[in-house]
Amino acid sequence: MRNPLLVPDLRELIHGGEDVALREFLVDLHPGRVAEFIEDLPDGDGDTVFRILEPRERAEVLSYLENDEQNRLIESMPPKEAADLLRVMSHDERAALVNRLEEEFVDEVLPNLAQAEREDIRRLAGYEPGTAGAVMTTDYVTLPPHITVREALERLRHEAPDRETIYYCYVVDHSRRLIGFISLKRLILARRSAVIEEIMQRDVIFAKVDDDQEPVARTIDKYDLLALPIVDVGDRLVGIVTHDDAMDILRREQTEDILKFGGVAPDPEADVPYWQSTVLTTVRRRIKWLMLLFLAENLTTPVQQHFQWTYGDQKMPALALFISLLTGTGGNAGSQTVGTVIRGMALGEIKLSQALLVVARECLTGLCLGLMLGTVALFYIHFWRDQPWGVSCVVGFSLFGVCMWANVIGSLVPLAARRVGIDPAVVSAPFISTLVDATGMVIYFTIAILLLGLVK
Amino acid sequence: MRNPLLVPDLRELIHGGEDVALREFLVDLHPGRVAEFIEDLPDGDGDTVFRILEPRERAEVLSYLENDEQNRLIESMPPKEAADLLRVMSHDERAALVNRLEEEFVDEVLPNLAQAEREDIRRLAGYEPGTAGAVMTTDYVTLPPHITVREALERLRHEAPDRETIYYCYVVDHSRRLIGFISLKRLILARRSAVIEEIMQRDVIFAKVDDDQEPVARTIDKYDLLALPIVDVGDRLVGIVTHDDAMDILRREQTEDILKFGGVAPDPEADVPYWQSTVLTTVRRRIKWLMLLFLAENLTTPVQQHFQWTYGDQKMPALALFISLLTGTGGNAGSQTVGTVIRGMALGEIKLSQALLVVARECLTGLCLGLMLGTVALFYIHFWRDQPWGVSCVVGFSLFGVCMWANVIGSLVPLAARRVGIDPAVVSAPFISTLVDATGMVIYFTIAILLLGLVK
Numbered sequence: 001m002r003n004p005l006l007v008p009d010l011r012e013l014i015h016g017g018e019d020v021a022l023r024e025f026l027v028d029l030h031p032g033r034v035a036e037f038i039e040d041l042p043d044g045d046g047d048t049v050f051r052i053l054e055p056r057e058r059a060e061v062l063s064y065l066e067n068d069e070q071n072r073l074i075e076s077m078p079p080k081e082a083a084d085l086l087r088v089m090s091h092d093e094r095a096a097l098v099n100r101l102e103e104e105f106v107d108e109v110l111p112n113l114a115q116a117e118r119e120d121i122r123r124l125a126g127y128e129p130g131t132a133g134a135v136m137t138t139d140y141v142t143l144p145p146h147i148t149v150r151e152a153l154e155r156l157r158h159e160a161p162d163r164e165t166i167y168y169c170y171v172v173d174h175s176r177r178l179i180g181f182i183s184l185k186r187l188i189l190a191r192r193s194a195v196i197e198e199i200m201q202r203d204v205i206f207a208k209v210d211d212d213q214e215p216v217a218r219t220i221d222k223y224d225l226l227a228l229p230i231v232d233v234g235d236r237l238v239g240i241v242t243h244d245d246a247m248d249i250l251r252r253e254q255t256e257d258i259l260k261f262g263g264v265a266p267d268p269e270a271d272v273p274y275w276q277s278t279v280l281t282t283v284r285r286r287i288k289w290l291m292l293l294f295l296a297e298n299l300t301t302p303v304q305q306h307f308q309w310t311y312g313d314q315k316m317p318a319l320a321l322f323i324s325l326l327t328g329t330g331g332n333a334g335s336q337t338v339g340t341v342i343r344g345m346a347l348g349e350i351k352l353s354q355a356l357l358v359v360a361r362e363c364l365t366g367l368c369l370g371l372m373l374g375t376v377a378l379f380y381i382h383f384w385r386d387q388p389w390g391v392s393c394v395v396g397f398s399l400f401g402v403c404m405w406a407n408v409i410g411s412l413v414p415l416a417a418r419r420v421g422i423d424p425a426v427v428s429a430p431f432i433s434t435l436v437d438a439t440g441m442v443i444y445f446t447i448a449i450l451l452l453g454l455v456k
Numbered sequence: 457m458r459n460p461l462l463v464p465d466l467r468e469l470i471h472g473g474e475d476v477a478l479r480e481f482l483v484d485l486h487p488g489r490v491a492e493f494i495e496d497l498p499d500g501d502g503d504t505v506f507r508i509l510e511p512r513e514r515a516e517v518l519s520y521l522e523n524d525e526q527n528r529l530i531e532s533m534p535p536k537e538a539a540d541l542l543r544v545m546s547h548d549e550r551a552a553l554v555n556r557l558e559e560e561f562v563d564e565v566l567p568n569l570a571q572a573e574r575e576d577i578r579r580l581a582g583y584e585p586g587t588a589g590a591v592m593t594t595d596y597v598t599l600p601p602h603i604t605v606r607e608a609l610e611r612l613r614h615e616a617p618d619r620e621t622i623y624y625c626y627v628v629d630h631s632r633r634l635i636g637f638i639s640l641k642r643l644i645l646a647r648r649s650a651v652i653e654e655i656m657q658r659d660v661i662f663a664k665v666d667d668d669q670e671p672v673a674r675t676i677d678k679y680d681l682l683a684l685p686i687v688d689v690g691d692r693l694v695g696i697v698t699h700d701d702a703m704d705i706l707r708r709e710q711t712e713d714i715l716k717f718g719g720v721a722p723d724p725e726a727d728v729p730y731w732q733s734t735v736l737t738t739v740r741r742r743i744k745w746l747m748l749l750f751l752a753e754n755l756t757t758p759v760q761q762h763f764q765w766t767y768g769d770q771k772m773p774a775l776a777l778f779i780s781l782l783t784g785t786g787g788n789a790g791s792q793t794v795g796t797v798i799r800g801m802a803l804g805e806i807k808l809s810q811a812l813l814v815v816a817r818e819c820l821t822g823l824c825l826g827l828m829l830g831t832v833a834l835f836y837i838h839f840w841r842d843q844p845w846g847v848s849c850v851v852g853f854s855l856f857g858v859c860m861w862a863n864v865i866g867s868l869v870p871l872a873a874r875r876v877g878i879d880p881a882v883v884s885a886p887f888i889s890t891l892v893d894a895t896g897m898v899i900y901f902t903i904a905i906l907l908l909g910l911v912k
Contacts, residue, residue, distance in 0.1 A: 029659045032679040064679075153644070160645050167623050167640070184623070184640060188609070189616050203485045221707070223488040223520075224700040226682070243699055244680040250703070251677070254710040255799045261717055262795020262885055263788055274800035279817060283824045286792050293788045294829055300780040301841060320776055324756040327780055328893055331787075332719055332749045332886040336742050339718020343711045344730035361735060368739045373750055385757060429718055429885040430788040437784055 007040050014041075014048050023052055031057065035064035047076065056161070059089040062097075070097060075105055083112030086121075090164045092137035092245070095124035124239075132216045133209040135249065136230045136239030141169045145179060145197035149190045156184070165242060168227050171200045176236040178204055178229055206231050209238055213249050220246035257346075260423070261339070263289045263430035293430055299438035300327070307445040318387055319448055322395045323441065325377075330402035330440040331433030333369060337362050337410030338432050342424050345414065355415045359408060366407030370400035394451050398444040405443060406436045463496050470497075470504050479508055487513065491520035503532065512617070515545040518553075526553060531561055539568030542577075546620045548593035548701070551580035580695075588672045589665040591705065592686045592695030597625045601635060601653035605646045612640070621698060624683050627656045632692040634660055634685055662687055665694055669705050676702035713802075716879070717795070719745045719886035749886055755894035756783075763901040774843055775904055778851045779897065781833075786858035786896040787889030789825060793818050793866030794888045798880050801870065811871045815864060822863030826856035850907050854900040861899060862892045 013022045026034055026049065034053075038046040038061065050058060050073055062070055062085070074082050074097065086094045086109065098106055098121050110118050120138055127133030141163050143152050152169070160166045169187070171180035180200035190199050206229045207216045220228050220243055227240040264286055304323075341358060344350035350358055378396035381387050410432050414424035469478045482490055482505065490509075494502040494517065506514060506529055518526055518541070530538050530553065542550045542565065554562055554577050566574055576594055583589030597619050599608050608625070616622045625643070627636040636656035646655050662685045663672045676684050676699055683696040720742055760779075797814060800806035806814055834852035837843050866888050870880035 028657060030657075030661055030679055033659065033661075157644055160641055166644070184644075185616055188613055188622070188640075201484060201486075203489065205486055205489075221700075221703050223486055226699075243682075243703075244677075247677050247699075247703055247706070251706065251710070252803070254707070255802050258713060258717060258799050258802070258881075259795045261714060262791045262793075264792045264795055273803070274796070274805040279821050279824065282796070282821050283828075286789075286821070287825060287828055289792070290785065290788055290825060290829060291832070294781075294785050294832070297781050297784040297788075298836070300784070301777050304777045304780075305841075321757050321760045324760070324779060324783055324893055324897070325750075325753050328753040328756070328783075328890055329746065329750055331889065332746055332753075333742075335718045335884070335886050336720045336745070337718075339715045339720055340730070340738075343714050346711050346714070347708070347729075349730040365735050365738050365742070368735065369743055369746060372739075372743055373746060376747070376750070380754070385761075425714075428791070430791050430889075433787065433886075433889065434784055437780055441780070 007037065010037060010041065010049070011045055014045050019052055022049070026053065027057070031060035032064040034061045038065065039069070043072075047073070055084045056088045058085050063090065063093050067100060071100055074101065079105070079108040080112055082109045086113060087117060088162070090137055091120055091124060091139045092135060092239075095121050099125050128210065130213055131209065132207050132211045132213060132230045132241060133239070135213050135216075135245050136209070136241045137164050137245075138239050139164045140227070140229075140240045141166050142172045142176075142237065143169050143182070143196050145171050145173065145195075145200070147196055148192065149187055149194050149196065149199070150192040152182075152187060152196055153192075156187075165227055165240075168225075168240075170204075170229050170237055170240075171196055172237050175234075178206060178231055178235060178237045180204060181229065204229060207241070208233075213241075214253050216241055217246035217249035217253070221250060257342075257425040260425040261342070261428050263293065263428040289428075289430070293434045296431075296434045297437060300441060303438055303441045303445070307441075307449075318391050319394060319444075322381070322391075323444065326395065326398055326402055326444055327433075327437040327440045329373060329399060330406040330436040331429075333366060333403045334406035334410040334432035334436045335429035337366075337407045338414055338429060341411050341414045345418060345424055350415075352415065352419060355419075358415065359411050362407040362411035363404055366404035367400075369407070370403030373403060374398075374400035390452050394444070394448045397451065398440075398447050401443045401447065402436065402440045405439065406432070409435055409439075463493065466493060466497065466505070467501055470501050475508060478505070482509065483513070487516035488520040490517045494521065495525070499528075503529070511540045512544045514541050519546065519549050523556060527556055530557065535561070535564040536568055538565045542569060543573060544618070546593055547576060547580060547595045548591060548695075551577050555581050584666065586669055587665065588663050588667045588669060588686045588697055589695070591669050591672075591701050592665070592697045593620050593701075594695050595620045596683070596685075596696045597622050598628045598632075598693065599625050599638070599652050601627050601629065601651075601656070603652055604648065605643055605650050605652070605655070606648040608638075608643060608652055609648075612643075621683055621696075624681075624696075626660075626685050626693055626696075627652055628693050631690075634662060634687055634691060634693045636660060637685065660685060663697070664689075669697075670709050672697055673702035673705035673709070677706060713798075713881040716881040717798070717884050719749065719884040745884075745886070749890045752887075752890045753893060756897055759894055759897045759901070763897075763905075774847050775850060775900075778837070778847075779900065782851065782854055782858055782900055783889075783893040783896045785829060785855060786862040786892040787885075789822060789859045790862035790866040790888035790892045791885035793822075793863045794870055794883060794885060797867050797870045798883070801874060801880055806871075808871065808875060811875075814871065815867050818863040818867040819860055822860035823856075825863070826859030829859060830854075830856035846908050850900070850904045853907065854896075854903050857899045857903065858892065858896040861895065862888070865891055865895075 013025065034049065038049055041049065050061065053061060062073070065073070074085065077085070086098070089097070124138065139162060141156060141159055143155065156166050156169070167184045169182050169184065170178060171182065173179050180202050181204045182196060182200045186199065205219060205223055205225065207219065209230050209232050216228060219225070220241065225243065227242045229237055230239040230241060232238045341350060341362070374396040377399050378392050381395050382389055382392040413432065413435070417424045469481065490505070494505055497505065506517065509517060518529070521529070530541070533541070542554070545553070580594065595618060597612060597615055599611065612622050612625070623640045625638050625640065626634060627638065629635050636658050637660050638652060638656045642655065661675060661679055661681065663675060665686050665688050672684060676697065681699065683698045685693055686695045686697060688694045797806060797818070830852040833855050834848050837851050838845055838848040869888065869891070870883045873880045873883050
């Protein structure tokens with residue numbers, strides 16, 4: 001989408017002082033694209049582009065810029081101009097922005113705003129991070145129940161410029177309690193003389209202000225809503241969460257799952273951007289998992305020690321060579337299964353009632369995979385690694401058993417986690433690998449003893 | 457949101473034959489909730505609820521039901537009634553539905569539709585899966601450039617019931633080429649006598665019909681659009697992709713990343729639901745990765761073999777016991793790092809130009825983690841596992857080295873993958889574990905030789 005060819009032209013307009021031509025060029029662009037140009041231009045030129053815009057255009061462009069860039073642009077403005085910008089910004093974004101700005105600068109800017117606006121910013125900034133309150137906005141449209149469609153449309157025309165969305169209108173009673181909603185589509189289709197109360201939808205899907213942001217976003221996704229109304233403890237409407245914010249929340253939550261799957265403990269402090277967390281926080285978040293896995297991995301040593309007597313046998317040193325190969329492959333097969341099962345559950349394809357079927361299916365898959373890998377290993381170890389058939393057979397058979405076993409574990413564990421109410425994504429790939437490591441060795445040594453006829 | 461308490465009441469209404477009360481109850485609910493009730497009720501009762509709805513309500517409810525349930529409900533209808541339903545369904549969904557229905561049933565239903573509708577279904581069903589064409593819908597609103605706002609609003613009132621969204625209107629010339637767009641918000645705000653051409657936005661963000669669905673969805677997400685217009689090779693408007701479909705695509709693509717991260721080869725056939733893929737397909741998708749990792753894991757054997765001479769030394773059998781512990785922990789640390797780096801790149805927090813900084817930071821993190829784990833291992837192995845200090849030191853120091861090394865590899869590899877244009881999510885946790893296994897052993901044996909003074 002980005003067109004780097006235009007940047008030199010833009011710089012020519014800026015340095016030639018051709019403000020009219022520059023405005024004309026910018027005004028027709030999507031604000032997201034203007035933001036891209038500002039990012040691509042050197043700071044000074046970017047500032048010129050930003051300054052030439054009207055406050056309302058600036059507010060829109062700002063919402064597509066990185067947080068750091070937003071801070072920089074705002075803080076380089078005179079307080080009065082900054083206040084004009086805050087006034088027309090979407091309410092959730094300006095609250096977040098004020099939270100990030102230097103306190104001294106905020107103290108200069110806020111007195112330029114009306115009392116109601118200052119209070120709105122303070123209220124929104126006061127909600128617990130990660131709740132619906134913290135991500136909602138207050139620039140929505142409300143309608144009283146008794147007016148006609150004609151009056152409602154007139155009101156919309158009046159209020160539209162200041163509202164983030166006018167496509168859903170919320171109907172509230174005299175104490176701001178949410179009693180219905182009506183989409184602009186339905187308004188446009190209705191008779192002009194109809195009364196809102198008669199045509200509004202009474203079954204409104206809503207959330208509470210201190211609900212967690214993730215289920216709120218999921219509700220928006222599930223019912224394909226443009227926005228979800230948020231009410232306080234008295235069922236009064238206090239804000240809406242819009243579909244684009246829901247998308248951002250879901251994206252963050254899902255990439256969070258990658259971390260869990262890689263074995264990084266989920267951070268209760270919500271997600272901190274990569275560069276904003278210190279090495280120390282990172283270490284704290286990771287060491288929990290590593291310690292836990294380290295302790296589990298230690299099970300491998302007693303297992304090996306238990307079978308240490310076989311070291312006296314001449315065939316055993318050769319067998320020891322293939323332990324890593326065996327446990328590594330088992331861990332890999334297990335990771336695959338756990339990934340597949342977690343995904344199936346996340347998409348709602350796998351239900352808990354189907355647990356037995358899933359385990360059976362993964363066991364069968366492991367059987368096929370083990371058969372192939374075991375056969376390859378058998379020949380590979382005999383011919384390439386110059387080991388006797390006995391050793392090759394032990395490794396081959398063990399691989400077969402370990403693959404099947406790893407698949408069963410890899411499907412059983414996330415299903416069991418869900419069953420007892422733990423997030424299955426916490427059952428990470430490393431966890432399964434570690435679990436398979438110790439048990440895989442038992443399979444290996446047992447087969448070795450049976451097949452090579454080793455006796456104590 | 458779901459209220460199981462209502463199900464018994466609903467069943468009473470159904471079995472009492474109180475159709476009027478039932479309709480009154482249903483008509484005010486969000487279609488997504490009606491769908492939930494149908495899912496919760498026994499099949500027969502669910503059918504009664506579905507049958508009592510008008511075709512347009514049925515179409516909306518249907519879109520919230522599982523595919524299997526959609527097929528069942530439609531195929532139990534007389535062909536004429538099914539055709540009435542298809543007529544009012546959103547165009548993308550009906551094309552997908554027809555694709556899934558029994559061929560014989562489709563042959564009975566389609567003749568009941570007008571020629572234009574049959575062609576629309578055929579065309580939409582014909583696009584390559586995974587492209588913009590396959591997910592777009594054709595029920596959008598177009599406006600000619602020369603009409604006034606008043607005329608445009610009149611047209612919208614007329615067309616709204618049949619359109620999936622009326623909040624964005626696309627302006628096309630006489631040969632259907634996309635020349636602009638206007639939001640309903642802007643239309644409502646404009647003078648009634650203004651001409652569309654004068655107030656429309658000319659910088660339209662669009663995609664091509666054979667573009668991959670993922671970048672299309674990302675564009676919708678990035679620019680916070682309600683819908684993205686799709687054009688054919690002649691720049692003619694042929695459809696739109698809506699924000700809720702984009703959300704579904706992104707959710708699927710991101711859960712796809714979990715699979716890749718678990719080491720399952722990405723399926724070029726797009727993503728098949730868990731229960732619809734056969735065990736054989738699953739095996740085919742997984743064996744590629746397992747074989748590759750198996751071959752890589754085989755590197756551990758030659759490494760061990762290379763150091764096999766140390767087996768003659770009496771201290772070596774004890775050292776062999778801790779190989780799994782060491783490589784396992786290294787793999788876990790590497791998985792954590794690769795997870796963190798992939799996530800940072802996915803969210804745009806880590807840029808390629810910062811690669812050196814990232815590697816340095818992860819190396820430092822690995823140093824801290826290694827210091828802690830190494831110290832724990834040192835005492836654990838000496839006191840609990842009854843090994844001499846020499847062995848404990850070798851394991852402790854090696855853990856330190858392996859953690860740092862695994863973190864460097866875990867950050868370097870996804871960054872390098874992105875650099876050469878490979879999806880970093882393909883650099884899965886098992887891949888890093890396997891890579892660390894062989895190199896970790898080299899570190900281990902080298903430290904052992906240096907520390908214990910073993911000489912060939």
